[in-house]
Amino acid sequence: MRAVIVSKAGAGSRLVLAERPAPEADANEALVRVRAISLNNGEVRGALNGAADGDRPGWDLAGVIEAAPEDSVFRAGDRVVGLVWSGAWAERVAVPLDRLAKIPDEVSFAAAATLPVAGLTAAIALRKKPIGPGSRVLVTAATGGVGVYAIQLAAATGAHVTAFTRDVSQTDFLRGLGASAVAVGVEAAQAAEPFDLILEGVAGALLGEALMWLAPRGVCVLFGDASEDKLTTFDASRFRLGSGGAFGGTVLYGFFLIEELTRSDRLASASDLLADLAGRLASGSLRPVIGWTGPWHDVDTTAKALLRREFVGKAVLLLDDQS
CATH class of the missing domain: 3.90.180.10 (Medium-chain alcohol dehydrogenases, catalytic domain)
Structure with missing residues (x-):
């Protein structure tokens, strides 16, 4: 063959x-x-x-x-x-x-x-924090395979979904997938914080920013490193406490699909x-x-x-x- x-x-x-x-x-x-x-x-x-x-x-x-x-x-x-x-x-x-x-x-x-890698990654990553109407979700790498499915699946729960992009020409496309809002660039995403759940697929500098956009008990799921930037720096105080103070409970979750599918606590096969x-x-x-x-x-x-x-x-x- x-x-x-x-x-x-x-x-x-x-x-x-x-x-x-x-x-x-x-x-x-x-x-x-x-x-x-x-x-x-x-x-x-x-x-x-x-x-x-x-x-x-x-x-x-x-x-x-x-x-x-x-x-x-x-x-x-x-x-x-x-x-x-x-x-x-x-x-x-x-x-x-x-x-x-x-x-x-x-x-x-x-x-x-x-479906397999992109769909499973999106579906499982979205389960790392219960979401529904009233929840605020941010999806980076929004025009990639995982991002496209994550936006749609998150929107189907009734959550308010913000899609992150650096390309303003993708705004209509991302809204068409179900994004409630589109943040073009870091400043726009920061203005839309805090988020209960962030699906982050870029890493590097953007990951460092995203960690400071979490709501109390918010979860950032790092599912990829499309930027290939090896260095991430962030304000540890803002990650731990939030810009408004006394938040806490925030989590950075490293996601790897192979590991996820071997977990004994997975909710579905x-x-x-x-x-x-x-x-x-x-x-x-x-x-x-x-x-x-x-x-x-x-x-x-x-x-x-x-x-x-x-x-x-x-x-x-x-x-x-x-x-």
């Missing part, structure tokens, strides 16, 4: 298609013929900036079951979405049953492929969350934002465009001209 691998032939790293042995599914896995994949910033950065020659990247996939354990809920021919920690960008993938969910016929493979997200896509209460679509043999070009932030939302690549 064909799979995407890291190639270090020549200058730098590239992503190319190569022949690899087809996988064999274990007792707790199903074999999926892949129809669509999506790319995430973290896996692309890792693949192009440090992975070994021959490594097989890829987390998100959607496709059709070819074989599954008889005692599972899956059968050959089922349309599914799944998550693996490496090797999703291939014609066939063995996917753990607890990270696999059926998708309704109304949901395209391309749309479903956007990855399969259940994926099924819920797919159902929302089918009902129209959640919509994917796909900024780049193409054939999977263009994976290297697409990955580099993603790192250059040439588009909004997710990049999806199709296998065998499926959609």
Whole structure:
């Protein structure tokens, strides 16, 4: 079968298609013929900036079951979405049953492929602080895969959602996702504080600012570091006490999806969350934002465009001209 691998032939790293042995599914896995994949910033950065020659990247996939354990809920021919920690960008993938969910016929493979990392991250991160009508939520990295879903899911709870951007041209787009307000730049976000929950995907200097915008007992969930800025400084007194004094209870939570899905205290399995997200896509209460679509043999070009932030939302690549 064909799979995407890291190639270090020549200058730098590239992503190319190569022949690899087809996988064999274990007792707790199903074999999926892949129809669509999506790319995430973290896996692309890792693949192009440090992975070994021959490594097989890829987390998100959607496709059709070819074989599954008889005692599972899956059968050959089922349309599914799944998550693996490496090797999703291939014609066939063995996917753990607890990270696999059926998708309704109304949901395209391309749309479903956007769900695993971005959708699960948004859904789980939003549970780190109970929110609902009256809650104030801030989402940074708002035009990225996680941000797009986080805005919609937070808005669905009735919370007041502020989307952070540095690009004023994205204002209408972000409001269209359900953002109650759009903060263009740090000063605008500061003027809108305090926030009960912040989903922060930029890190660096912005994280330092965001920590000082929390309401009493507010939680800042750091789910990414898109800025690649390694240094964060903040006013410890304002984080602990708030600008109005005597706040306290504020939390910075480091979010890593792999760790989250191994937690014994998780409220729902990855399969259940994926099924819920797919159902929302089918009902129209959640919509994917796909900024780049193409054939999977263009994976290297697409990955580099993603790192250059040439588009909004997710990049999806199709296998065998499926959609």
